[in-house]
Amino acid sequence: MAYALSQPRTALFDLSADVEALGVFKPNREAPFHRWVHLTEGFSARLVAAELANDPDARLVYDPFGGTGTTPLVAAEMGRHGTWAEVNPYLREAATIKVEAACADPEQRQEIVATLRRLLQLGPIVDQDADGQHPLAIANEARDFFSDEALAELLGWLRRFDTATGLARRVGLLSVATSAIHASNMKRAVDLRRRTEKEMLQSRPAVSEAVQERVSLMISDLNSTPVAEGSATNVSTDARTLPEDFGPIELVVTSPPYLNGTNYCRNTKLELLLLSLIQNEDGLMDIRSRSVTAGINNVSKRIREPTLIPAVEEVALKLDECAYDVRIPKMVRAYFSDMQIVMGTTRSAMKPGGRMVLDIGDSRFAGVHIDVPTLLSRIAEDGGWEIEDVEVIRNRVSKDGNPLCQKLLRLCSR
Structure with missing residues (x-):
């Protein structure tokens, strides 16, 4: 070709x-x-x-x-x-x-940006009754990757962006996945590991703040960067x-x-579980x-x-x-x-x-x-x-x- x-x-x-x-x-x-x-x-x-x-x-x-x-x-x-x-x-x-x-054309980018902004204003859809069946929630029961509050908020944003369609949906879901480590009790420093007691005390953005920051960055790039030719x-x-x-x-x-x-595989296990790309750590x-x-x-x-x-x-x-x-x-x-x-x-x-x-x-x-x-x-x-x-x-x-x-x-x- x-x-x-x-x-x-x-x-x-x-x-x-x-x-x-x-x-x-x-x-x-x-x-x-x-x-x-x-x-x-x-x-x-x-x-x-x-x-x-x-x-x-x-x-x-x-x-x-x-x-x-x-x-x-x-x-x-x-x-x-x-x-x-x-x-x-x-x-x-x-x-x-x-x-x-x-590579998206300007019209498609405008649609993605409009969808992302609308969903950000609506906020997460928190449904703790439904959360328990999610692969990340099941893994969290045994592994304590997240506090209960952080996990519920993270899955709430996942649920919110899942209401969109097409590329806007996938961009939104990616914004949640890239916020997972920030919201967790884990740290990626070469290998994924648990935060130390001292690191747990250090300030880090709340889940919604992290997601909003990621989406704002994505919107900025979609608005200001030339279309890839x-x-x-x-x-x-x-x-x-x-x-x-x-x-x-x-x-x-x-x-x-x-x-x-x-x-390299284990380093992305939180994202894999969050997006249901694997059902458990096995x-x-x-x-x-x-x-x-x-x-x-x-x-x-x-x-x-x-x-x-x-x-x-x-x-x-x-x-x-x-x-x-x-x-x-x-x-x-x-x-x-x-x-x-x-x-x-x-x-x-x-x-x-x-x-x-x-x-x-x-x-x-x-x-x-x-x-x-x-x-x-x-x-x-x-x-x-x-x-x-x-x-x-x-x-x-x-x-x-x-x-x-x-x-x-x-x-x-x-």
Whole structure:
């Protein structure tokens, strides 16, 4: 399928930003539509914009790890066709809402804004008798994620926006979902965890205040941001598979899950439960089993048997001897095996000479350094990619005080 190429709009982004800002989500907090959903593990829209500016003829842009949709959204904003894969149903829905809102025409935007303002004035529909059957309320009985008052108000706003239709409804529901952590007894600091006693005493916005703030931000973006001239489509729920007729991909900009033990799935469980995308916490297991294995909690009998890769075995065998958890070497083998599949699947859909840019960092477990960028480079070369460039964009430090770094790998399909 051919995709029209609109006039590039690089003026939307500050391409002179410090290189360290490219690999972190922080700059997105000020970017319209991108700021609707915060994802600590995400990367900057500026990175995507810079790569698109360097590849002005690329029409079909793809991200196998779409997250909240940074790559496809920037592609649409810059007049290209953005595509992505994403296993997490909450992140997939959030990304879809963002790109559809950014691409909505002025008349549709006016209708969304009018609906959101009307529903905000009406306030939440509190029905505590009905709340008890909601997946989040059932989970809260055992887990104490929320106070009873906060939960009732949160579900009341969910019920209010659920009275709308179309994109206005989905934008409203997203505003409630993105307010859930603020209203809860939990905190997302890399991993989702319970607030400490001191943090519980700190002031935070009430549920209605948080929802109103989110909706006001969304209305501002809908009113003041130019309509995206491109388009975006979700094409897969698994980075390891793509439709047979998909492609040819001309540019990939992505940040694979880091091999760092982060439980990417569990981090969004409140939103998943709130939007009834899972019915209980057991539903997380299904998402984890379909994800690229990047954390210890992904390791189970449900994941596929990894292909043993000689370069990876050099590290995995060391971990067999010294790892404090037997799942760690299994995680390492499965991660690189899964990434081998992802890069192979992506390359099969690439245009000859198409480029892939990966934002990735190294890891350290039990004193063993795992040079993820180098190992991925070797896997890529064995799979028909050429290494164009490797750029260090940020230096980090491991938990044991040893240096780590974040790099951009730029590959070209042979």
